[in-house]
Amino acid sequence: DAGITQSPRYKITETGRQVTLMCHQTWSHSYMFWYRQDLGHGLRLIYYSAAADITDKGEVPDGYVVSRSKTENFPLTLESATRSQTSVYFCASSELAPGLDEQFFGPGTRLTVL
């Protein structure tokens, strides 16, 4: 199906474990983003990518790693999960840079770190 998908939708893990959240889009959009959403905060940018093999840090990158070997995929890895990384994670994509184009959001992944 066309669109932007995330997997898994729900994940429970333990402190110290490595976790990878997947994001896939079928539009061949150039830009992809990872956000986290927490109570009391607006969406906060973790990492973004302007094209394949080009990634950069956002507002809250510590503890996360990303890669973008293919235009359509943008996985987010928590190298050693901590309780503070319990959150809802949203992936998004757009053809143009923010402010020039709307962003399309995935359904979100709810991650709980015990």
Next chain:
Amino acid sequence: KNEVEQSPQNLTAQEGEFITINCSYSVGISALHWLQQHPGGGIVSLFMLSSGKKKHGRLIATINIQEKHSSLHITASHPRDSAVYICAVRSVYSGGGADGLTFGKGTHLIIQP
């Protein structure tokens, strides 16, 4: 740093009422987005605007660049409009980077039948 403030934080209204949600920001912007997040969690883009007014169905978004303020209006509100509405802005200081959106915390709207 650009601050984005939304008001009210929570709003409960009766079906049919005219709804206004406000967004204020602190620095110059090149664009403002309104997003809708449904109770199930999905986020969709409603509007992107840099001046004036846009309308889509019962939704109207306006922006006043000089006053650094935008409003989202819903006419003839319906229970299916119940959602969190999020304002996001791109600062003019972001240059060509892709990291420029700053999000408000959202307005939680409930429309009662």
